Amino acid sequence: MEKSEYARMAEHEQNYWWHLGRLEIIQTYVKRALRNRSNSIILNVGCGTGGTIGMLEKFGKVDNVDASNDAVAYVKKLGYRDIVKIEDIDLPFKDKTYDVVGAFDVLEHIEDHESALFEWKRVLKDDGAIVITVPAYQWLWSEHDVSLHHRRRYTIKSLTAVAGNVGLRTEKKSYAISFSLPLVVGFRFASKILKNKAHSETSYVPVPRAVNKLFIAILKAEAKMHNKISLPVGTSVIAIMRKNH
Secondary structure (H helix, E strand, O other), X not given: OOHHHHHHHHHHOOOOHHHHHHHHHHHHHHHHHHOOXXXXXXXXXXXOOOOOHHHHOOOEEEEEEEOOHHXXXXXXXXXXXXXXXXXXXXXXXXXXXXXXEEEEOXXXXXXXXXXXXXXXXXXXXXXXXXXXXXXXXHHHOOHHHHHOOOOOOEOHHHHHHHXXXXXXXXXXXXXXXXXXXXXXXXXXXXXXXXXXXXXOOOOOOOOOHHHHHHHHHHHHHHHHHOOOOOEOOOOEEEEEEEEOO
């Protein structure tokens, strides 16, 4: 990720609808993955600027790792101390340590995504779960992906396939942030036509405060829907994966 993107992300994680709404959806999946277990041990892979840490700490102790010095600095600035700088995909933890491994918009940054999933599986307890989000649909590829150093985007089918290759079964899977799909498609189409890159690098489109609150409310409602159904379309893919036994 470009260094400038960390500053933008840190700012928007506090109030932008996409981050706050997505956090509600992720929380729903983490709670489901833990099966009402409390005092869990959670690994937050690729924690970025720390926007998910507070939510994860509701469920237990959280260890955070990231390969970026900039990300580690931002997390420490927030006052968190359980943060480790890693190199590549290797994790400095023992086998079968964690109840949940969270990887929120991380896998798409990694060239060898099968090896990354295998490493996350290694540190997962036998009854634990990986909760993962990735951006959806390769046809949505844009300057946003280039700026964030993405390697690819996924469908549910492609994500579950790579998980299956390393011995992970997908327990729950869905598209997410569904209402925004036509908005994103329209915005990116317009950006290409107008050749306007002012906001296309990160896709943080400024919206009025009232609209921002409305979008957050919509995603909170979507988070509740995920308890009962899987959604057929969306700008993200979200899944719970467990070890095959």
